[in-house]
Amino acid sequence: MGPFEMVVLVVFIAVGASVIQKWLKTKEKLAESATLDAATDKRIAALEDRIRVLERIVTDKTSRLKEEIDAL
Template sequence: MNPFEMVAIIVIVVAVAGMVRSHHRTQAARAERPAGPDAETSARLNVLEERIRVLERIATDKRSRLSDEIDSL
C-alpha cells in the first residue's frame, strides 16, 4: 500500500466519523426538543389568528363602514 492510498483512507475514515458524529448530535438535539408547541406559543398563535381575522374583515368591508369602525376605535 503506497502513501497516497494511506492518506486517502485516513481522509475517508475521518470524514465518515464526522458525519456519524454529526448525525448523533442531531438525533440528541431532536430528542431534547418538545414535540408540540407549548402553552405560550399556542396563546400567541390564537392572538395572531384573531388579529388576522380583524384585518381581513377591515380589508374587505365597504369604505364607509371602515371609516365608522376606525372612528369608533
C-alpha cells in the first residue's frame, strides 16, 4: 500500500465517521422533539378541558354560575 492510498483511506474513514456522527445527532434531536411534542399535546389537552369548563360556566344561567364558581 502506497502513501497516496493510505491518505485516501484515512480521508474516507474521517469523512465516514463525521457522517455517522451527524446522523446520530440528528436522530437524537428527532427523538427529543417527539418527546416534547407528546408533552405539549398533553398540556394542550388539559388546557382545552379547562376552557370547555369555563365556557360552560359562562354560558350557564346566572343562578348556576355562582354554584359552579364556588365548586371550583
